[in-house]
Amino acid sequence: MVVDGRDDYGIDAVAIGQANPQLWLIQTKWNRNGQASIGVADALKMIEGLEKLDHQDYSPLNAKLQALAPRIKGVLDQEDARITLLIGLMGVQSLSTDVTRRLDEACARFNGFGPMLDYEVCLAPEIWGIVQAGITPPKVDLTVKMQEWFRRAYPFDSYSGSVPVGEVADWLDEHGDRLFEGNIRKSLGITRVNQSVVETLQVEPSRFFYYNNGITILCRGIEATPFARTSPHGPISLKLTDASVVNGAQTVSAALEAMKRDPATLEAAFVTVKVIATGRGADDIANQITKATNTQNHVERRDYVALDPVQSNIRDDFALTLQKTYTIKRGEIEPPPEAGCSVVHAAIALACAHHNSELAVRAKRDPDLLWEEGPAGAYRLLFHPQPSALQIWRSVLLLRAVRTTLHECRAQWEGRAGSIAEHGEFLIAHLVFQELGRDGVDNPEFEWEDVLAQAPEATQNAVRRLVNAVDSHYGTTSFITSTLGNPERFSFLAQEILADGRAGKPVPALPDSYIPRAPRQRTRRPNTVSILVDAGRIKEGTPLEFRPIGGPERQAIQSWLEGDSRRTQATWVNHRTKPLLWAVDGQRYSPTGLVQRIWATAGWKNAPIAVQGTAQWFLPGEGSLVGLAEAILRAEEQQPEAN
Template sequence: MSIARDAERFARQVRIALERDYEQHLDIADVAALGEAERTPRVRSRALSALAVRAVTGFTAENAAACVIDGGKDQGLDAIAITTNPAHVYLIQSKWSDTGKARLDRGAARDMIVGLDLIDQELFDRFNARGERLAEEASRLMFEEMAPATLVVALMGTDKPGPGATQMFEDARHKYNKNGPFLDVCYLHAEDLAQQVRADLAPAPLNLEVEMERWHKHDGLHESFQGIVRVEDIASWYQGHGSQLFHLNIRNPLGATRTNAGIVKTLLQSPASFWYFNNGITLLCDTIQARYRSQSAPQGGRVALTAVNASIVNGAQTVTAIAEAIKTDPGAAGHAYVSVRVIATQGVAAFAKDVTEATNLQNRVEPRDFVALDLVQSLIRDDLAAELDKEYTIKRGAPDPAPESGCSLAEAAAALACFHPDAAHSSRLTKSSELLWERGVRGTYDVLFRTRPSAHLVWRSVLTVRAVRAALHESRSTREGRAAALAQHGAYVIAHLTMQLLGRDDIEEPGCDWDMEVLQRVPETANAVLAWLIHHIDAECGESAQIGRTLADAAQVSKLAGLVLRDAGTAAAVPVLQAAYVKVPRPRKPRRPNTVPYLVTAQAIAEGTALVYDTPYSTEREAEELISWLAADPRRRQATWINDRKRPILWAADKTQYSPSGLIREMWRLAAWKKQPVANQGTTRWRIEGGETLWELALRLQSAEDSLENE
């Protein structure tokens, strides 16, 4: 990504934060009567000054805004911030630019130094009312407590100040530092200010209290303690901190699973055996503060540890199962103990990553889990939150956001694969979404994420793929045979071609009206792409070529994609589907096998696979009735697949197994939907995380079998 694009991205992120967090606290009475075109940049510049104050002092947004003096008689200073512990004076000037091109010239630097000189000479009455009060307090601190001062230049741009401005600051440093260090200069550029915005969106570091018995200490390269901890203490961690406990883990707890159910059963029925049956918990932290019951004989009693900036990197399932058991019967489960290791990494990120990976190899870990440790994923999450106010779930086991609120890493990766100009990546998706996580020269993951995609690119790609899938579903009643199979197997390839035709040039432009310019054109384009694609498959591969096998051949798909883009990009008429591909009323065929027994028999879904409630096939009324009820508890959208022919869905909200339709009825009942339909197709409402609904998966597999039988 170019420096110019980076600067624009930083400016967008900062602008959103200024409007959301700072502008409400500013005194703007002197500019209230101005027109919007003149008022907005002044208010934004003042808010930027407040953000700069927060960046150098740690003040709250409200207290930082109180330091802003920008306006008439500000004497070249936009803000004066004072800290007392340690004593320090910050004199701030900010320059805003919507495009990230702000610069500081020689005159602005001179004005800042004039403001410093007036404070040093105690000419406080030269400032406006707020500036006079703050300048006097700054002078007192500088004289009585020998507080140093820093000139802070906050630029919404990436260019360094020019030589004229730099020389002005150097002359001032020479003047004020003759008798010892007093004056310094600090530059905050666009990236620094955006980093502060992202840091403010991140959760605060977690310090965890650990009471450990029968412990021993290891004084190797990294200080560590190992011992046993009461499970009721573990439950209190989860009750107080939730998923923040696992922020360094490769995945969040996977919700309701048979394994977790077994842990709960042991705790409730045989708590004394729990320590023997469980592998324990590994907790990483920056540093450990230990308090011994006895200094002369510390091993004789408990040790109280404070784990600074802590995270559980192995044992997430154990923690959540313990919390569930304590909630069910604290009297029984509370007698158990669990083994815990606490390791201090001293902030060494590479060591923390190695420990996280190594300790998770004993459990079933998928390639996606290790991808969650990639720094670029955290940066994408921060960008989506800062620029678009969207959620981005990275770890397997974390609940997918509501569709309107964001997306998961799995959905984003699939969408970016479709956006990529090489059709081979969307072809690979027809085989398995697991291919998204392959690393290395030939792997898809590094191609998609090596250069960090922007927030707009990620979100708009996701929206477009969703729109293509919805369009294909909407027109499904018009197709049959190979055309229907193409829509089932080739949704990602069709999405790729649709995006190449509609959405490449402006996808990263913030001002683009994506809904009007792209999404509204998706249905017509997607159906035209399908017609062109089946036309070229028949012509190139023959009308007997099996659709699924053809789409899984990356080289063949790349060739077909070139032909479709060549023809669909012209004014040529869209091919008319031949009669064999158009659905007409016919005698009913033998009924297809029921979805759930079919999927279980075919072993199509791995035990423990995460499912999410989604509404692509529900009515608009259903979505309206359930939206607030679902939002009240994220677990209501979560479930786990169990290979059970009758009740394959283990619902996270109550840890009970249901049939797909039975669970939907229960959800409608709990949501108090009084005018609910009599029947529902539950398999269309539960989706494999980042993939198809249960119904779509069964239909695709059954269609593939039919095609093979007819060959």
């Protein structure tokens, strides 16, 4: 989407990924002689634009950017979001050292936890290459060396067998994301899911074949050649035309990452590969296979939690002790808020309640991290030993109270403060839990309603302390997303704020710039026709002219208008509601009413419902009716007030 214009803060266009949480902020420079360049000021302005979006400070941005704010926020709220500053230069000189340094510094500041922000430069040759690739995307032809294979020839020719993981890595290294052209999503880079795949390849390469679900490739055709003609059932070479990996993109990207780290580890690693030749003109079946292989038999880490006897014990405890429902398995209908909770809500609440803020960090990054097993895994820390149903339920209630307060009070916090409140939700909950929610949480005699009653004030105080701490320690221009996603900073902020509370330090007030100002009362703009009549701007009987606006309107009615010159003519009458006397029928109309009458008579079936008629009727040589009225208003505003 093009957003170029005044107040674009160095952002000429915005692109948002359809399948993945990816945001591109684009700045372009044109030079007809092919010598375009970008200066330090241009780079800093673009970085400032990114800061505005990160801080949710949308008011200084132009209307086009503000219209995209909800979609941009939706991307930035994702824990695996990726942001690319894309600089397109119609030239051949790359960035200067000073510009590169400013962009590198911005990436370092923003990437407090993991690679979230990067930048790319496209010079004239690359831009032309992108244009050509967009017109005729090159096909991918693969050679697959398969062992221990079997073939199924009907209804589609297909081969399944084991393939060295190193060869799979070579595919991606050579062809890049074009390898996934038919997939429902591209590779997500090194995310939480395929990071575990990389670790398996490095630690247990010989067992990778048994752990991994495999890769599915669709192609137009297969040409099979045995390695040895005398051994037709031995290893085979498959030449695939127009191939695409439609399932297993994360496995492929993990293979390349593992190879880059240590190629030797892949020597013992194999993966199952299934190749299906759909032939030409079989897009429907190809789409069905792609969809099915990406949706069937999908298992998440949370699903294994249902096998732990602790969870069934908690479910029974909820039913017997509290007469409430506790759901464990994915797909179970979750109970209404007053009737119970799910294991997901329980895990997040326990993570925020835990004295170690690291668990709240994991919940913020990705709730799936709460299912990690092992001695240091979050799941063991949260559910072993088994917490009582009462402790879990009270923790869930307090977390809900914090979230409700944050939602209800969101309008009290402007820009950066509001963004900190949103991105710091679990840190705020952790602070409230440490202040209110640990004593008596497992004691049936303890009045928990008293704790819940204190939650709104404690939450608002935590927000004020957190905003002050972030700005004091990391500056008022620090990137909020990365600051609150960094475990070290998260932990430091938690300790600092809790220490201030224990020391009895007063809760700091928010700066005025973080508090919304009362909206200005705007007087309603007078009606255009009334302005003209009151000012006596147009004399009775003055001829006016109708002019179509925009290509679709001209295309639809121009020939009809030219059929009779009277159809574009009207006479002004000093009347507040119907000031136009149409030359065709001698009837009076409002400006909008006459435009709609013209459209209907001309037979324009796709005419819009709404129209500003005063913008289409003109006083020849002087302007439209609405333009004349605006000139009167401007003149009145410039007149000095009477003493």
